[in-house]
Amino acid sequence: MEIAIIGAGPGGLACARVLQLHGIDVTVYDADASVTARDQGGTLDIHADTGQIALADAGLTTEFAALARPESQSKRMLDPSGALVMEHVVDDDETAAPEIDRRQLREMLAASLWPGTVRWGHKVTEVRDGGRIRFADGSSVTAGLVIGADGAWSRVRPLLTAATPEYTGVTFVEVRFDDVDDRHPAIAALVGAGHMWANGDGRSIILQRNSGGHVRGYLGLTVAADWRGGRAELLERFACFAPELRRVITDSEGDLVHRPIFALPAPLTWPHRPGLTLLGDAAHLMAPFGGEGVNLALLDGAELAREIAAGPAPDEAVLRYERRMLARSGPVAAGANAAIKEFFEGAFDPADVPDFAEEAERWKRNAAEYLAARDS
Ligand SMILES: Cc1cc2nc3c(=O)[nH]c(=O)nc-3n(C[C@H](O)[C@H](O)[C@H](O)COP(=O)(O)OP(=O)(O)OC[C@H]3O[C@@H](n4cnc5c(N)ncnc54)[C@H](O)[C@@H]3O)c2cc1C
Structure with missing residues (x-):
């Protein structure tokens, strides 16, 4: 069966990489002219319990460690007068959520794929029932499974839900x-x-x-x-x-x-439709509060690929993936969307300072629990 991933962001690339590690062929289509075509934005903290598990499944832990900046987990919080409210200094060996530039993450993932996997310069204009994918240059292809990893303004999402970002x-x-x-x-x-x-x-x-x-x-x-x-x-x-x-x-x-x-309304779900699914921002675009977006995108991609590899039928694999992904992302997205509203509506209260040390321990604890549950 032909598998097409629309979108070579972190989520789509992680999915493609894990599929290929299991010997499964896949083609990724992206609107960008190349991996370096566009400024990719800032730095991302890759959490132990989500993004790092996906990178390990992608066999890229060593490559990630070579690029990551553990010391950049340090945080300073000031009030508007410039007074220091909180300082959290992190050692070089902290593994809870090292930072990596978004450009470096995308390039690392793209470089790990079989040559020619990503078809750059392929902007999707429409996806139709039956897996027909049309591109801006008028060409089209058909795939048995179309994975929408095409971010906020996904062209795959309208086939599954009427929800749009607000x-x-x-x-x-x-x-x-x-x-x-x-x-x-x-x-x-x-x-x-x-x-x-x-x-x-x-x-x-x-x-x-x-x-x-x-x-x-x-x-x-x-x-x-x-x-x-x-x-x-x-x-x-x-x-x-x-x-x-x-x-x-x-x-x-x-x-x-x-x-x-x-952000998309959250929690968002849709009735399963054979031959189609979503991952990452296409499935659960959320406010960037808590830094979960890229981490969930990576884990979605790795988990979907693992389910497909586990078989037996791709459609059952997608169903298993969707059940788990939607249950996980819904509450996280709802929390992030509520937090951004509360924060920007209200005055800053110093009591709202998160406990970053506790958060780091929680990510590591959750990672151990996730892996133990998976291996049992
Ligand atoms: C200001 C800001 C700050 C953020 N900070 C953080 C943070 O600190 N931590 C964090 O975890 N997340 C953060 N995020 C969110 C994070 O960037 C996303 O959650 C993450 O990039 C989602 O990955 P993805 O692979 O699902 O989608 P994307 O990274 O959006 O990738 C989608 C890909 O699809 C391609 N594409 C789109 N449309 C088409 C089309 N029609 N045809 C073909 N290709 C297409 C795009 O070119 C792109 O390569 C932030 C977001 C914003 C806006």
Whole structure:
């Protein structure tokens, strides 16, 4: 049976890799012209109990460890005056959720596939009953199983559910700093080795260290979905933040990138349909609160591939995968969507600071339980 994965994001690539490790042929179609065609965004923490299990199933633990930045799990939290509310410093040997640039993760996964597996430059315009996939250049192919791993605006999802992503009310404005330690020492001091959040007044300034001396920042605020305010307007909207924090707006390089945050209604389910399924953001696009999106996408991909490999019939495998994936992702997505609303509607309460050490222990404990249950 021909298996087609639409989307070469982390989830689709992980699925393809695990299928191939089991000797199963698969073709991945992606709209991007190449693996490096587009800025892939910031850094991602890969959790022990989800993303890291998927990378182990993909035989890529060593490759991941070579690229990952354990020290970037360190976190600093400030209030709008710039006062330190919390600092969580992490050692180099912490395995709970090391960071990796999204670009590096995608390239690592793509490089692990059989040559020619990913057909770049194949933008899907429509998927029809019977597995007919049409591309923007007018060509088409047919597959016995079509896996929609094509993210927020999936072309496969409409065949399974009428649900569409809704605007959360929150936009993240992305900013960038290059060569941060030499050219932006004040920003380097704010971000430390990992992440910084300055929260208050229903707004958030986030900084995250990426590899190669880069820092990305996000200014989170409640605005209309089509709001595209510039630096002057951001300075007004973040007027109650200290001058050293507002440097994130004034000192950043290049254009601002506005990212209105959309999420699917959660929990989302659909009646099973033979020959079709979804994984990752296509199945459960959620607010980026808790950093679960990419981790669930990776685990979805690995679990779906393992089920298909276990057989006997692909359709039964997909059913088993969907039952488990939908039960797992629904509550996580509902929690993330509620958290973003609560956060941006309310004033920041220092009592809301998460216990990061406890969270790290929980991910490791959950990983051990997941693996023990699977091996039993
Ligand atoms: C601002 C922001 C910050 C985030 N931070 C985090 C975080 O810290 N931690 C975390 O876990 N998650 C985070 N996320 C979410 C995370 O990026 C996603 O959950 C994750 O990328 C989902 O992976 P995926 O493989 O399902 O989909 P995607 O990564 O979206 O990949 C989809 C792929 O499908 C391709 N595609 C799309 N449409 C078509 C088409 N019509 N035809 C062919 N190909 C197509 C795309 O080119 C892409 O390669 C964040 C998201 C945002 C917006």
